[in-house]
Structure formats: C-alpha cells, structure tokens
Amino acid sequence: MLTIHAAPLVLPLGAAAVADGAVAVDGDRVAALGPYEEVAAAHPAARVRRWPGLLTPSLRQDRAGALLTRCYHPDPREADELGELPLSGEAFERLAASMDAARRAGSIRRGLQRMLRHGTTHLAGPLDAHDPALAAAVARSGLIQLPPPPGPLAPPDLDPFASGGGLARTAHGPLSVGGRADFAVFDVPDEAALCRAGARTCVATVLAGRLVHRSR
Structure with a gap:
C-alpha cells in the first residue's frame, strides 16, 4: 500500500x-x-x-564497527546495574572477559536497534565479515553496509552528529x-x-x- x-x-x-x-x-x-x-x-x-x-x-554511522564490537549495549533489565548507555573502554573490557556468545550477540542486536532509533540506516565499515554473530545480526537488520570513511574516526557514539558536521556530511x-x-x-x-x-x-x-x- x-x-x-x-x-x-x-x-x-x-x-x-x-x-x-x-x-x-x-x-x-x-x-x-x-x-x-x-x-x-x-x-x-x-x-x-x-x-x-x-x-x-x-543517517550514516561511521563508527559502526566499534559500536558493535568494542561496546556493550546493556539489556534494559541491566539498567539498574549498568545504565542505559553503551559501555566502552575499560568497562567493556571487564565485561568482555566473561561474556558468552549469547550475551555478545544480544549486545550486537541491541546496538543495531539503537542505531535505528537514532535515524541510522547505513553502516560504514570496516565490519568483520569473519565474525558470525556480527554478520548474522547485520544481515537480519537490513541495514546497508558502506565502505569505510576516510581519515581517523572519533570515539564511538550512537549519535552520528556527535563528531560534528551538518546533514550533508552525516546523511x-x-x-x-x-x-x-x-x-x-x-x-x-x-x-x-x-x-x-x-x-x-x-x-x-x-x-x-x-x-x-x-x-x-
């Protein structure tokens, strides 16, 4: 229709x-x-x-790889303990040391869902094609993969506008x-x-x- x-x-x-x-x-x-x-x-x-x-x-998310593989996206049931924002750096490393495959896959799925909630439909690489959990989640989401952007990347943030620039740069x-x-x-x-x-x-x-x- x-x-x-x-x-x-x-x-x-x-x-x-x-x-x-x-x-x-x-x-x-x-x-x-x-x-x-x-x-x-x-x-x-x-x-x-x-x-x-x-x-x-x-929007286009230039830091998709880091957001999905170097950040943990808490389950809403973990909000009291971990908050609602992605965990990166030392906080992520502490969780990753004991994270099983199911918990990691859940984090990736939630990361993709939260990108959609920020108006994102396109993911700029690199995304590891040899990571089965990542490849399966991205394929199921329907989000479009793009080549990596040129130059250094800012720290991961779900908001594509966080690194500055207008709509022409971010869309x-x-x-x-x-x-x-x-x-x-x-x-x-x-x-x-x-x-x-x-x-x-x-x-x-x-x-x-x-x-x-x-x-x-």
Whole structure:
C-alpha cells in the first residue's frame, strides 16, 4: 500500500527544502516528493502518516564497527546495574572477559536497534565479515553496509552528529524520486536545531520503505 509521510519541513539534500512537504513511498522506493498538497492530490488513496518536525534522508554511522564490537549495549533489565548507555573502554573490557556468545550477540542486536532509533540506516565499515554473530545480526537488520570513511574516526557514539558536521556530511545521501526510501524524522524545526540536539530527537526511521522505528 502506498504511504505518504508528511512533515512540516522536508530536506531531501541535493534539492530545495520543502515546507509542509511529503514523501510518498511505494514498496521500497520513493514514488513522489514535494509539497504535501501536491503529493496527496496525486495519490488520493494513499495512507498518510503525519510527523512533527523535520524529515531528512536517514543517517550514516561511521563508527559502526566499534559500536558493535568494542561496546556493550546493556539489556534494559541491566539498567539498574549498568545504565542505559553503551559501555566502552575499560568497562567493556571487564565485561568482555566473561561474556558468552549469547550475551555478545544480544549486545550486537541491541546496538543495531539503537542505531535505528537514532535515524541510522547505513553502516560504514570496516565490519568483520569473519565474525558470525556480527554478520548474522547485520544481515537480519537490513541495514546497508558502506565502505569505510576516510581519515581517523572519533570515539564511538550512537549519535552520528556527535563528531560534528551538518546533514550533508552525516546523511547517507539524498532522497530522490525512484530512489530507495531510507529516511528519518526528527522532532526539531530545522537542520541547525538537528545538529545542535542530535539524532536522539529521532521520532521515526524508515528503511527500504518499512517503518522500523517510531517513538510516538
């Protein structure tokens, strides 16, 4: 079923921003992009999802390898003991010394889920293809793998904006008609506010046309 995702501002990148904009999704593709009234008139039978804030291309996580293999993502049942944020450095090393395969696989799955909650759909390498737990979890998630980014990487952080830079640097690429429907919605009014507040403001993530995260 064709779905229209509408938001007060759509930033497709590579094209002008659209106030009161919309993206129509058919299967895993963008069928239309433009002012809501025009998109809705062209697709009167479509289901409509209305979101607050800003709709953009989904994000790229340049530190995916470290986040998934050098961090531990606590189970919610461990929050009282370990908190809710990824554990890295010495805290991770202490846990890793006694971590069995099931616990490690659970951490990887939760790490991928939390990336989706931060508007991420694309993972930049290197991701170890010889790590069965990692390879299986990434394949099941449907997230897209990209080549490693150039240059040194900042410390791992679930928020792709944490290392600085605007949407053009952080998004996986532009949204365009006929392209894959990979995008996210953030409860902020514009790009400047998104860069300040970060990807924790994500309220929805769409991966290949599927709504894989929503916070409301």
